[in-house]
Amino acid sequence: MSDETPVEEMSFEEAMKALEQVVGQLERGDVPLEQSIALYERGAKLKAHCERKLKDAEEKVAAITLDANGAPKGTTPVEGL
Structure with missing residues (x-):
């Protein structure tokens, strides 16, 4: 992922990796102000x-309802999904 990739288009994993890189650069302190x-x-x-x-x-995980045996029996709609 380049620094030019729009954040909104990143997966969670891609965004976390990019965030770790940003934090690393800031912690090193070797970049101009x-x-x-x-x-x-x-x-x-x-x-x-x-x-x-x-x-x-x-929210998606919380919306899953389980039956008496602990198996998913369906989902409950979550507002906005």
Whole structure:
């Protein structure tokens, strides 16, 4: 994934990997100030994207109902899905 890939188009895994790279660059401190600001902004977008993806996944898992044997018997619609 390049720095040019729109965050909205990334999978959770791609966004996490990109976020780890951003954090690594910022922690090393070997980038100019302007680039650090751009990295921080991208990192914030990546973090928010990952949080949205996790929330969506949690809602989907929570919507699954189980029967007496613990097997899925269907799903309950979650608003917005």
